[in-house]
Amino acid sequence: MLPENRAFLIRGDDGREYGPVDLNELREWVQENRAGVGTAVCLDEPGAIWQPWQNYPELVALVAEAQGTNPFFLPAGTTVAPMTRRVLACVLDFILSSFLASPILCVVMSVSLPDWQNQFTQMLLQPQSPIPPQVLHYVMLGNAIVYLILMLYMAGFHAAHGQTPAKAILRLRVVDKDGQKPGFFRLLLRAFVFVISFYLYGIPFIYAFFDSQRRAVHDLVAGTYVVSE
Numbered sequence: 001m002l003p004e005n006r007a008f009l010i011r012g013d014d015g016r017e018y019g020p021v022d023l024n025e026l027r028e029w030v031q032e033n034r035a036g037v038g039t040a041v042c043l044d045e046p047g048a049i050w051q052p053w054q055n056y057p058e059l060v061a062l063v064a065e066a067q068g069t070n071p072f073f074l075p076a077g078t079t080v081a082p083m084t085r086r087v088l089a090c091v092l093d094f095i096l097s098s099f100l101a102s103p104i105l106c107v108v109m110s111v112s113l114p115d116w117q118n119q120f121t122q123m124l125l126q127p128q129s130p131i132p133p134q135v136l137h138y139v140m141l142g143n144a145i146v147y148l149i150l151m152l153y154m155a156g157f158h159a160a161h162g163q164t165p166a167k168a169i170l171r172l173r174v175v176d177k178d179g180q181k182p183g184f185f186r187l188l189l190r191a192f193v194f195v196i197s198f199y200l201y202g203i204p205f206i207y208a209f210f211d212s213q214r215r216a217v218h219d220l221v222a223g224t225y226v227v228s229e
Contacts, residue, residue: 190222
């Protein structure tokens with residue numbers, strides 16, 4: 001027979017303490033992969049000490065229940081990444097990929113439009129004058145190159161390491177529903193939808209704030225999750 005509905009304090013992966021929360025609320029946290037095996041817990045009682053999640057039968061039962069009822073429940077020991085770190089990683093990755101794209105853009109512009117610097121300078125000095133069609137064409141080409149580099153950057157690093165440089169710094173990783181590194185073509189699809197979301201002013205990213213497992217549209221399409229290490 002399991003103990004009565006006791007309240008617990010929870011230590012998150014950010015080191016902060018949350019609670020007290022009862023089993024009903026913890027059931028929701030487990031379903032959302034916000035807590036589970038590997039999470040440090042403490043009874044909300046005087047003199048209680050921090051212990052592993054698996055030391056309490058009622059908490060182990062919550063994980064077993066989630067595994068049996070939720071087909072998208074992640075394996076034990078994995079925790080969905082917080083949105084703050086995901087957003088920061090996204091911004092850092094875009095900056096890093098832009099650095100990679102800069103020399104390629106310079107080469108392409110120099111070869112295809114040798115006097116591009118003069119033409120852009122003239123546009124800045126005479127903002128009322130119409131934009132030359134040739135310049136507009138290469139602006140669109142440059143934009144396409146930036147997004148292509150971003151897609152290859154995301155797909156390549158995730159396929160090789162399961163994380164981009166920014167995710168490595170922030171201790172995040174992309175996994176499939178089994179907690180493993182997804183295959184290359186799935187990650188390429190994820191990167192493609194990610195870039196489309198960026199092109200659409202980031203609007204598809206907003207979905208992650210409402211999804212219980214913090215999955216954006218590119219995660220839903222590719223069947224991936226971003227978890228904390």
